[in-house]
Amino acid sequence: MSHGSFSAFKHALAQRLPYELWIGWRYTRAKRNNHFISFISLTSMIGIALGVMALIVVLSVMNGFQDELRQRILGVASHIEVRSFDAGLPDWQHVQQQIQSIPPKAFSSPVQGMAPYIMAQGMLTRDQAVQGVLIRGVLPVQESAVSELASQMKVGQLNALQAGKFNIVLGADLAQALGVRLGEKVVLMAPQGQVTPAGLVPRIKQFTVSGIFQVGMYEYDAGLALIHMDDAAKLYRMGDQVSGIRLKLADLFMADRVSRELMQALGPNYYITDWTQQHANFFKAIQMEKRVMFIILALIVAVAAFNIVSTLVMAVTDKRADIAILRTMGATPQAIRRMFVVQGAMIGVIGTVSGAVLGVLLALNIETVVPWIERTFNVQFLSKDVYYISDLPSKLMWSDVTAIVSLSIILSLVATLYPSGRAAKMNPAEALRYE
Structure with missing residues (x-):
């Protein structure tokens, strides 16, 4: 121009x-x-x-x-938890069936997976090393539907947890603190003791390390151990009870709304929390x-x-x-x-x-x-x-x-x-x- x-x-x-x-x-x-x-x-x-x-x-x-x-926390934690107001949830199979029978349209977000669990405290020891941990008893197949732990395994597999085998999966930092590797033994002590003529003695069981996971959150990598739910029930004398049921939603941001809808559907006999309440301050x-x-x-x-x-x-x-x-x-x-x-x-x-x-x-x-x-x-x-x-x-x-x-x-x-x-x-x- x-x-x-x-x-x-x-x-x-x-x-x-x-x-x-x-x-x-x-x-x-x-x-x-x-x-x-x-x-x-x-x-x-x-x-x-x-x-x-x-x-x-x-x-x-x-x-x-x-x-x-949020992704790392919810890769281990649950979107929603259904528990009883008592110490355990005895009729967890019935609760699962109730939730499955609810039409998906009744929820703001579909429920993608459910898994029962037992949560308890314990102490792991090996030689002179001692670490306090949270013990989560899980069913490996159902646990994979509500968490990403199976995909976060460094060594071993989550499916190696089998009833009666007394295997244990540790966080990477926890395994390092105890100085254990795959296939080695650790001793788990449950604080709920048993009365003997010598006094109150804690329940002790030896477990074999069958896997090590790493999610990138120190809270879990250094303080969480997984065992099979049946082994946890025997060790902590839960019988047929579980601590609760974990749910995974298609849309995690609908957890608050879905928890209220579940409360209306299941009735007032259950205590329902979601991740927005559990990690609210954070x-x-x-x-x-x-x-x-x-x-x-x-x-x-x-x-x-x-x-x-x-x-x-x-x-x-x-x-x-x-x-x-x-x-x-x-x-x-x-x-x-x-x-x-x-x-x-x-x-x-x-x-x-x-x-x-x-x-x-x-x-x-x-x-x-x-x-x-x-x-x-x-x-x-x-x-x-x-x-x-x-x-x-x-x-x-x-x-x-x-x-x-x-x-x-x-x-x-x-x-x-x-x-x-x-x-x-x-x-x-x-x-x-x-x-």
Whole structure:
């Protein structure tokens, strides 16, 4: 396109646009005599872009961290648990049949699997090593329907737990603390003792390590051991009772609603809890931290956005003669106000869009960028010894991006109110007196 045709195109475009918008846009990209104004405009754009980018990346990491922990916790824990108000659940087969007989449409989310379990405390010993653990008695086939432990086995198999064999599956950190490997023996002591002439003696049974799992959560890897449910019933003298029934849902976020629906279907004789109650404080803490991080980083955007105030105040002073001439040519105060609102809004929009694009790109590639930074500078952001997870996860939520972009643009528009109002109130005669 030639220079003449391009000038004609700009003229035609100017004729179609409101003159306030056209002049405001020209002011934004014009080369000013006062370079300090241009510098402040540039720093405002950069500040808004960095703030928006930081907000998107940090919230994406928080979302990823929360999602990763939720998956790891619920890979071992249950979505819903059905228990009795007494110590055990004696009629668990009947309860399972009741739940299976309920039409799937009666639930907000279908029940994908059920498994009975026995939960008890115990102490594992080998040589001089002693570790307190949670013992979970399971039926391996049904357990695979409600947890991901079968797919998290480092060595051995979950199906190696067989009734009467007295095999045991340990978490990786627990096995390391006891110093045992596959095929070696450990001794399990149950705190419920038996009375003998010599006094109260704890029940003791030797188990063979038939598997080691690792889910990536220290709480489970260092404190959970699995045995067959029949072996647990014998050791803890549960008889035909179990501690409860674990349920897995198609949609874990419907657990709260489904638990209420189950309570109505089964009646008041059962105690029903879901993962949102069992781990409520943990996930509330993450959510609170996310809100606090949003507020703190939003202040960065706010500071950068309100730099627009100083930019426009100096621009109004610099354009006194232009404003006066426009007023004498018939421009209304509202038109003058809109010119400087457009100028400030363009600074905010350019900074916001730039930051949003950079933030989205970084959030989508953070699992590649962070390892590169760790290798290049020989640092580690998340130590396995301190944090639940060692990798920095990221989950971009477009609702967060929309909220951040909207907040940034609104703050930019708010920042234009005072300077544009000052320009609209300018007296043309006073402005021209010193020109």
